Amino acid sequence: MTEFTEKILSIIGKEIFQYAETETSSLIFSEEVVKMCRQNLCGNYNKTWTCPPNVGDLETLKGRCLAYKYAFIFTTVHNIVDSFDIEGMFNGRKEHDAVENKILPLIKETGAMILGAGGCNICEKCAFPEPCRFPDKAKTSMEACGMDVVELSRKLNINYVNGQNTVTYFSAVFFNR
Numbered sequence: 402m403t404e405f406t407e408k409i410l411s412i413i414g415k416e417i418f419q420y421a422e423t424e425t426s427s428l429i430f431s432e433e434v435v436k437m438c439r440q441n442l443c444g445n446y447n448k449t450w451t452c453p454p455n456v457g458d459l460e461t462l463k464g465r466c467l468a469y470k471y472a473f474i475f476t477t478v479h480n481i482v483d484s485f486d487i488e489g490m491f492n493g494r495k496e497h498d499a500v501e502n503k504i505l506p507l508i509k510e511t512g513a514m515i516l517g518a519g520g521c522n523i524c525e526k527c528a529f530p531e532p533c534r535f536p537d538k539a540k541t542s543m544e545a546c547g548m549d550v551v552e553l554s555r556k557l558n559i560n561y562v563n564g565q566n567t568v569t570y571f572s573a574v575f576f577n578r
């Protein structure tokens with residue numbers, strides 16, 4: 402385990418559900434994931450700066466991830482009433498974001514990078530197509546960069562789902578040491 406991962410765990414270890422450290426060379430990027438974004442099931446396609454197609458092309462985004470040697474993948478799990486509980490999912494996302502926020506200072510000071518869960522939710526409504534209000538804080542998701550999170554979770558033995566009436570959120574931190 403790298404020193405960086407140990408530092409992350411010392412900050413959020415008690416709040417995350419599962420995690421794995423891997424070399425970025427083993428990550429899977431797929432045009433198929435971006436194609437799913439184009440189906441716009443989440444409603445964010447072409448609506449924010451951090452979602453396709455405005456976030457950039459797959460090769461550029463993949464290159465940004467592969468510029469780092471390691472990735473630390475982690476999940477948080479949240480209870481919801483049922484699969485229609487949008488408010489519960491929203492609250493779970495807020496809790497996941499709060500966990501992410503605790504490691505942002507470490508990420509900033511070490512030049513690491515984080516890809517979060519879902520589209521950027523810093524602003525209530527994204528400024529797109531006007532310029533991003535907070536380019537230093539705007540968050541891109543793993544899927545928006547073409548990462549196949551389902552396959553990755555299998556490979557790393559991290560549960561993609563954690564049972565009925567729960568929602569699981571993923572994040573990935575990229576770093577070099």
Ligand code: SF4
Binds near residue numbers: 451523526527532534
């Ligand atoms: S910070 Fe605001 S304007 Fe920028 S991408 Fe996120 S939601 Fe959009």
